[in-house]
Amino acid sequence: MDELFDITGKVSVITGGAGILCSEMARGLGKKGSKIAILDLNEEQAKAVAEEITSHGGTAIAVKADVLDKNSLEKARDVVLQTYGEVDILINGAGGNKKEATTSDTFEFFDIPPEAIQWVFNLNLLGTVLTTQVFGEVMAKRGEGVIINISSMASLRPLTRVIGYSTAKAAINNFTAWMAVHFNLNYSKNIRVNALAPGFFLTDQNRFLLTDEATGEPTKRGRQIMDHTPMGRYGVPEDLIGTLIWLVSDASQFVNGIVVPIDGGFAAYSGV
Ligand code: NAD
Numbered sequence: 001m002d003e004l005f006d007i008t009g010k011v012s013v014i015t016g017g018a019g020i021l022c023s024e025m026a027r028g029l030g031k032k033g034s035k036i037a038i039l040d041l042n043e044e045q046a047k048a049v050a051e052e053i054t055s056h057g058g059t060a061i062a063v064k065a066d067v068l069d070k071n072s073l074e075k076a077r078d079v080v081l082q083t084y085g086e087v088d089i090l091i092n093g094a095g096g097n098k099k100e101a102t103t104s105d106t107f108e109f110f111d112i113p114p115e116a117i118q119w120v121f122n123l124n125l126l127g128t129v130l131t132t133q134v135f136g137e138v139m140a141k142r143g144e145g146v147i148i149n150i151s152s153m154a155s156l157r158p159l160t161r162v163i164g165y166s167t168a169k170a171a172i173n174n175f176t177a178w179m180a181v182h183f184n185l186n187y188s189k190n191i192r193v194n195a196l197a198p199g200f201f202l203t204d205q206n207r208f209l210l211t212d213e214a215t216g217e218p219t220k221r222g223r224q225i226m227d228h229t230p231m232g233r234y235g236v237p238e239d240l241i242g243t244l245i246w247l248v249s250d251a252s253q254f255v256n257g258i259v260v261p262i263d264g265g266f267a268a269y270s271g272v
Helices: 020-031 043-055 070-084 114-142 163-186 220-227 237-248
Strands: 011-015 035-040 059-064 089-092 145-150 191-198 259-262
Touching: 011 020, 011 070, 011 114, 020 035, 020 043, 020 059, 020 089, 020 237, 035 043, 035 070, 043 059, 059 070, 070 114, 089 114, 089 237, 114 145, 114 163, 114 191, 145 163, 145 237, 163 191, 191 237, 237 259
Parallel strands: 011 035, 011 089, 035 059, 089 145, 145 191, 191 259
Antiparallel strands: none
16 A cells, blocks of 8 residues: 555655745655755745755755746756756645735725736746646656646635635636646646645735734634634645645546645535
């Protein structure tokens, strides 16, 4: 059984790997013996994550990269190939939301500036497409690879307020299926593309929506989420790791083009 989930020596490239969820994914893959490349705009934090992994006996490098700049991604790809010689796993983790693309009691949908929607679409969708072009080409040439896109529960059950984010993550789901088919029909039957859709994880991206900045108490929205999560808690980054290892390993060798919710039952619950 262990063989099915074995990723020893596989090279994993993780964008947004310095962030809260993806740094945990990097640690999880590192513990399973994968060689990690953390790509992030935040070089200092990426280095800290890489050092933490190596201090625990793993193998990791930090590479500064901007997922919105193809040239920067190509430079990062060259560093990864020079260091490890291969790319087996790509995790498109860089993503997020912006207050200016989020409605509130005092900020109407009609007033959202186009730049804010554009910003959220660029970071979540375009960043994933560009990174898949650069690292997916390496996989296409070799005829092998696994890609994991990071979607969100907001893509499956559009959430109030986060209009830019919900629509951009829905586009990620469509892209995941599209890319899975495209690789198989045009390049190799041994390339898979799937996505994770995390539910509610309390992180920097959504803290302003879920907890009151002044008091730290849950907002009305935070309480609503809890009331609609049958498992009764927010996710913690560690909750993602088991599903991630399954999807990047041979354990899921015939799973392709899907989006897996990790949400404590949120999507399953009608509230009644
Ligand atoms: P985070 O803000 O902690 O991490 C995001 C990382 O991406 C940061 O390290 C940031 O420096 C990096 N980044 C931002 N722009 C970049 C760019 N242009 N190029 C390279 N790196 C860039 O976010 P997180 O909460 O850990 O979220 C990680 C992923 O999970 C995102 O795609 C997010 O949308 C998704 N997600 C988060 C939640 C949640 O509850 N936090 C839920 C569902 C999905």
